[in-house]
Amino acid sequence: MKNTKTRAFNWLSGIDYICKLIEIILAGIYIHIPFCRQACHYCDFHFSTNLERKEEMVQAIISELDLRSDYLNKAPIKTIYFGGGTPSLLPPSLIGKILEKIFVAYSCEIKEITLEANPDDLSEDNLQAWKSQGIDRLSLGIQSFDESVLKFYNRAHTSSESIQAIEKARKIGFEKFSLDLIYGYPHPDHSIWKADLSQAIAQNPGHISSYALTVEPKTALGNWTQKGKFTPADEEFTATQFEILQEETSKAGYIQYEISNFGKPDQFALHNTNYWKGTPYLGVGPSAHSFDGSNRGFNPSSNSRYLKSLEKSLNPFVVENLTGPDLLNEYLLTGLRTIWGIDFQYISDQFQIDLLILKKDILVKMNQEGWLLWQDKNLSLTKTGKLLADSIAAALFV
Numbered sequence: 569m570k571n572t573k574t575r576a577f578n579w580l581s582g583i584d585y586i587c588k589l590i591e592i593i594l595a596g597i598y599i600h601i602p603f604c605r606q607a608c609h610y611c612d613f614h615f616s617t618n619l620e621r622k623e624e625m626v627q628a629i630i631s632e633l634d635l636r637s638d639y640l641n642k643a644p645i646k647t648i649y650f651g652g653g654t655p656s657l658l659p660p661s662l663i664g665k666i667l668e669k670i671f672v673a674y675s676c677e678i679k680e681i682t683l684e685a686n687p688d689d690l691s692e693d694n695l696q697a698w699k700s701q702g703i704d705r706l707s708l709g710i711q712s713f714d715e716s717v718l719k720f721y722n723r724a725h726t727s728s729e730s731i732q733a734i735e736k737a738r739k740i741g742f743e744k745f746s747l748d749l750i751y752g753y754p755h756p757d758h759s760i761w762k763a764d765l766s767q768a769i770a771q772n773p774g775h776i777s778s779y780a781l782t783v784e785p786k787t788a789l790g791n792w793t794q795k796g797k798f799t800p801a802d803e804e805f806t807a808t809q810f811e812i813l814q815e816e817t818s819k820a821g822y823i824q825y826e827i828s829n830f831g832k833p834d835q836f837a838l839h840n841t842n843y844w845k846g847t848p849y850l851g852v853g854p855s856a857h858s859f860d861g862s863n864r865g866f867n868p869s870s871n872s873r874y875l876k877s878l879e880k881s882l883n884p885f886v887v888e889n890l891t892g893p894d895l896l897n898e899y900l901l902t903g904l905r906t907i908w909g910i911d912f913q914y915i916s917d918q919f920q921i922d923l924l925i926l927k928k929d930i931l932v933k934m935n936q937e938g939w940l941l942w943q944d945k946n947l948s949l950t951k952t953g954k955l956l957a958d959s960i961a962a963a964l965f966v
């Protein structure tokens with residue numbers, strides 16, 4: 569019988585249970601391609617603009633795939649995701665080598681292979697090659713359709729290239745693609761954002777991902793902000809654009825299934841959805857993360873350190889052991905960002921904690937604010953609640 573009186577957390581059995589689940593659930597592979605043609609002014613992802621070591625990097629990624637072929641405990645691989653960086657600037661033959669290794673070294677029951685691509689890489693030859701390799705979903709880095717904004721961001725493509733890229737992808741037979749957009753570009757009104765959104769929706773993609781422009785310290789934007797050469801939009805302006813995004817995508821039939829992700833009903837990103845639901849995944853390549861269901865692993869965010877490890881056939885990743893509270897807090901943080909929300913019965917069963925009682929006062933207050941959506945013991949967030957998702961989750965942390 570659970571000792572709810574003293575709220576004894578049996579974290580260990582929670583972790584054990586999750587470990588057992590791993591044996592029967594699906595898994596995914598993420599491949600980080602750490603190269604970009606040029607540095608976008610807002611971006612702090614890990615990448616290098618020195619493209620000379622592309623082949624060496626792919627060889628190292630293949631070695632890592634070999635070295636870590638037991639990481640997922642032989643769970644069948646359902647999804648593969650090429651992210652970065654800019655995977656589309658690799659020659660398709662190199663993408664093919666990585667896929668071949670996965671198909672040989674892992675047990676695969678593939679449902680989706682996604683490639684992040686920039687519009688300037690979508691030549692008909694590349695599209696044909698990717699399609700023949702089994703890639704069936706493209707995530708296109710559009711960011712804006714406004715030429716001056718694209719220049720300001722230092723994107724390597726124009727607005728018309730974006731539109732042509734989408735047309736070409738359709739012509740070659742890609743049915744699943746996502747457009748990435750950035751909101752929150754400072755401007756006297758919301759006209760640029762509204763035009764961007766309406767242009768994106770007019771292309772009728774199955775999926776749209778959209779993130780707020782944020783100023784990260786080690787970027788050109790961070791530097792300009794520090795020197796007073798750039799003033800980011802204020803919170804209210806950005807929040808209004810998020811609301812416009814919610815409204816316009818909803819009118820066009822998209823479901824906001826995660827805070828920043830909007831999909832037509834049959835076009836939710838499978839790989840990302842699995843990630844948000846806590847499915848184990850193996851991340852290979854510099855800066856990639858992995859999760860085996862109970863612990864997280866991090867690869868170094870340095871191309872040279874990564875290559876050196878693999879040259880010596882050493883595993884490049886460092887393990888972070890997650891405690892029971894870590895796992896629960898992560899479940900709250902990711903779950904509350906999604907349409908599926910969090911399940912208090914699940915929390916009680918897996919973590920032996922009655923969060924409904926433990927956080928009763930906070931939950932009552934949030935409910936009164938109109939941030940919470942209840943369905944029995946399942947909690948997700950209202951439109952307004954979604955604006956505060958991370959703070960709401962933090963308030964429920966144990």
Ligand code: SF4
Nearest residue numbers: 604607608611652653
């Ligand atoms: S936004 Fe994409 S293309 Fe631009 S620097 Fe970052 S990873 Fe590279």
